[in-house]
Amino acid sequence: MSYNVILEETIMQKDIPATAGSKMLESFISPIDATVVTRLKDTDMKIVGRYAFSEFGISGLFRDYQDNELAKALENADVMLCNDFTGAIAKAAKSCGMYYIQPKYGTVSRYGLIPSVCSLDQIGVLCKDLDIGQKVLEIISGHDLKDGIMNPDEMKVCHSGDSPEFPRHCGLDPQSPTTEVIIQGIPVPLSETLQVRNDKNLQKQIKQIICCAEFMGNMSRYDGVKYGYRAKDYKDLTEMYTKSRTEAFGEDVKLAILIGAMVLSSENYDRYYDKARKLIIND
Amino acid sequence: MSNYEVVMGLEVHVELATKSKLFCSCSAAFGADPNENICPACMGMPGMPAILNKHAVELGITAGLVTNSEISPVITFDKKNYFYPDLPTGYQITQFFFTNM
Numbered sequence: 001m002s003y004n005v006i007l008e009e010t011i012m013q014k015d016i017p018a019t020a021g022s023k024m025l026e027s028f029i030s031p032i033d034a035t036v037v038t039r040l041k042d043t044d045m046k047i048v049g050r051y052a053f054s055e056f057g058i059s060g061l062f063r064d065y066q067d068n069e070l071a072k073a074l075e076n077a078d079v080m081l082c083n084d085f086t087g088a089i090a091k092a093a094k095s096c097g098m099y100y101i102q103p104k105y106g107t108v109s110r111y112g113l114i115p116s117v118c119s120l121d122q123i124g125v126l127c128k129d130l131d132i133g134q135k136v137l138e139i140i141s142g143h144d145l146k147d148g149i150m151n152p153d154e155m156k157v158c159h160s161g162d163s164p165e166f167p168r169h170c171g172l173d174p175q176s177p178t179t180e181v182i183i184q185g186i187p188v189p190l191s192e193t194l195q196v197r198n199d200k201n202l203q204k205q206i207k208q209i210i211c212c213a214e215f216m217g218n219m220s221r222y223d224g225v226k227y228g229y230r231a232k233d234y235k236d237l238t239e240m241y242t243k244s245r246t247e248a249f250g251e252d253v254k255l256a257i258l259i260g261a262m263v264l265s266s267e268n269y270d271r272y273y274d275k276a277r278k279l280i281i282n283d
Numbered sequence: 284m285s286n287y288e289v290v291m292g293l294e295v296h297v298e299l300a301t302k303s304k305l306f307c308s309c310s311a312a313f314g315a316d317p318n319e320n321i322c323p324a325c326m327g328m329p330g331m332p333a334i335l336n337k338h339a340v341e342l343g344i345t346a347g348l349v350t351n352s353e354i355s356p357v358i359t360f361d362k363k364n365y366f367y368p369d370l371p372t373g374y375q376i377t378q379f380f381f382t383n384m
Contacts, residue, residue, distance in 0.1 A: 012330045114329040147332045217364045220373025221327045
């Protein structure tokens with residue numbers, strides 16, 4: 001069976017703009033096909049369009065997505081592939097009778113996925129029919145040497161509607177030759193005992209801190225030098241950076257960058273980022 | 284000065300003789316024309332996960348064994364953020380949280 005697939009703007013298709021929903025990447029033509037795109041092209045699935053819920057998906061951290069935003073995404077398609085690192089897409093899907101299948105971290109290759117929050121980034125499937133969503137997920141899942149955090153085990157999929165979990169020992173298999181690189185979200189044994197599991201407020205705070213910290217790092221590559229948006233008038237390098245980023249990033253991206261820079265600053269690092277990290281590791 | 288005790292740390296670098304770069308498959312050979320040995324990953328483009336060079340790990344362990352050092356069974360990497368023109372991604376991949384597990 002052939003199904004119509006929409007890709008989130010963060011999933012790269014060769015020779016097509018991969019904007020991530022941002023003015024910053026309006027002119028960025030992808031040099032490669034993402035692994036999920038290659039795998040779809042190898043079957044009779046049809047890629048029928050691209051859609052962005054928000055700039056780099058970050059708005060899901062600050063607001064809920066509305067039913068009509070999801071309906072619009074699936075207007076002319078059976079499924080959408082997207083990276084729900086904030087959990088906002090899964091939440092909205094539940095409320096409007098759709099499904100979001102959140103695969104376990106490391107199930108789907110992130111090669112060609114524009115990164116937002118590396119320790120949570122994972123391509124999942126938004127669908128109206130769970131069977132169809134599952135079929136598409138089976139096509140895109142599975143080990144890929146181009147992504148160093150992939151779980152070489154058989155495919156493991158969470159239930160629909162689950163919000164993303166922080167990865168713990170993903171890929172830490174010393175026997176496997178392809179799981180050597182893990183960037184952030186690394187478990188380190190600590191003796192502190194703190195209760196995160198049942199405290200929704202605390203979970204939300206931790207998620208904001210970790211997401212903004214990692215997001216800020218991933219936005220730093222957009223400097224207007226080699227690709228992406230560059231401001232027209234500037235007198236030196238610093239002004240080129242500042243103007244390009246000021247003009248091209250939206251409000252939510254700027255807010256996340258500011259929070260990220262704050263929680264990683266030397267004055268606040270111990271109070272925010274380090275504490276958040278220890279809490280998720282302990283729980 | 285006699286109130287102070289002098290403590291020094293040494294940061295020791297070794298250049299590993301790998302054919303390709305540490306986090307992508309571009310050639311690490313010296314002497315090519317400018318911008319010959321580059322790819323989307325080392326240009327800092329988005330969507331390119333870093334893939335560690337297996338041979339670099341083997342040579343690194345070898346260097347550790349030669350110097351009679353303790354070899355960790357697990358290695359992990361982190362990002363060190365700094366915004367500077369010599370850094371296309373705005374972060375370095377390094378080992379900050381690393382502990383001997």
